[in-house]
Amino acid sequence: MKIILIKEVKELGIKYDIVDVKPGYAKNFLFPKKLAILFTYSLKKKYFNILNKNINNETQIINNFNKEIIKIKKLNLVFYKKARNSGFLENTLSKKDIFNMFLEHKINIKIDQIHFKKKLINKIGNFKFEVKFSKKILKQFNIIIIQKPKK
Secondary structure, eight states, rough: OOEESOOBBBBBTTTOEEEEEEEEHHIIIITTTTTEEEEEEEHHHHHHHHHHHHHHHHHHHHHHHHHHHHHHHHHEEEEOOOOTTTTTEEEEEOHHHHHHHHTTOOOOOOGGGGSSSOEEEEESSSEEEEEEEESSEEEEEEEEEEEEEEE
């Protein structure tokens, strides 16, 4: 069943996207919550101008994300954490730690845009994490965790 999204739906699309979904999902979830409407060709004509504006807005959003990506690349993503002799951290590195670093450097990223390859980062070393800027833009970054010197 083809629908037009009225609002952004996680893992499905952004506002004004035309997507295929199962009829039950549309009728039982999307339509009652006013997240989507049924796609018809007459509606497509009505929303054509909105879709074109949406493409222009998306281009502007991508440009803004590119600015944020450049800021992140310039940032030295190194964390000093207390660790045991075995190399395991006393406190795991969390999304919040990265998010707070982004806040300090005025990088406009939401915490739910940050994704780790593993659930927990609990060792010293180099790790990768991803920032999901939009449904289409996913960028990977490296992070280094170094043992904090003991006093």
